[in-house]
Amino acid sequence: MQNKLHTLSLSALPKSFYEQSTLQLAQNLLGCLLVKESDDGITSGFIVETEAYLGPKDRAAHSFNNRRTKRTEIMYASPGHIYTYLMHTHCLVNVVCAPIDTPNAILIRAIEPFTGKELMKQRRGLQDIKKTTNGPGKLTKAMNITMEDYGKTYYSSSLYIAEGFNPTEISVGKRIGIQNSGEAVDYPYRFWVTGNAFVSR
Incomplete structure (x- = not known):
């Protein structure tokens, strides 16, 4: 992979990048570079696994049935916003997508450190x-992504997404850890870079 990176631009992708359909964006995020600038240093990694959540009609989504709470409010914002939330002791990070008031989001499940x-x-x-980063709670701790990032955007903050590489093959399957979600358990909304060693499973 290293020989593919000499042309990388480490500037944030524009807002327009996030204005894709949710399932398409979930796949196009694969290979992109997730970057976090912190006081103690800069960390980055290539996104190698994502999960899409399609809002009101998706029982696995936090915004199912247009559920609107303090936690989910940012999901109703414009594409490219950062949605972080706590699950047990872990902070998980998502990309808000779809038009305003269409509360879709994409979970970043794993990255390959760069x-x-x-x-x-x-x-x-x-x-x-x-x-270090082969899981959604692991990568946020490794990159110092916290609830303080909630509500910011990936195109104008210290947490941003930049150009990366184009995966040669993408795998598709069921999402993980959503057993109590009815028919949504079987939706093929999880995407990963085929054969990558940093995929969560």
């Missing part, structure tokens, strides 16, 4: 780089 690897390992208390 820069700031030592800082990531330090934050996670691990030496095995393959275990």
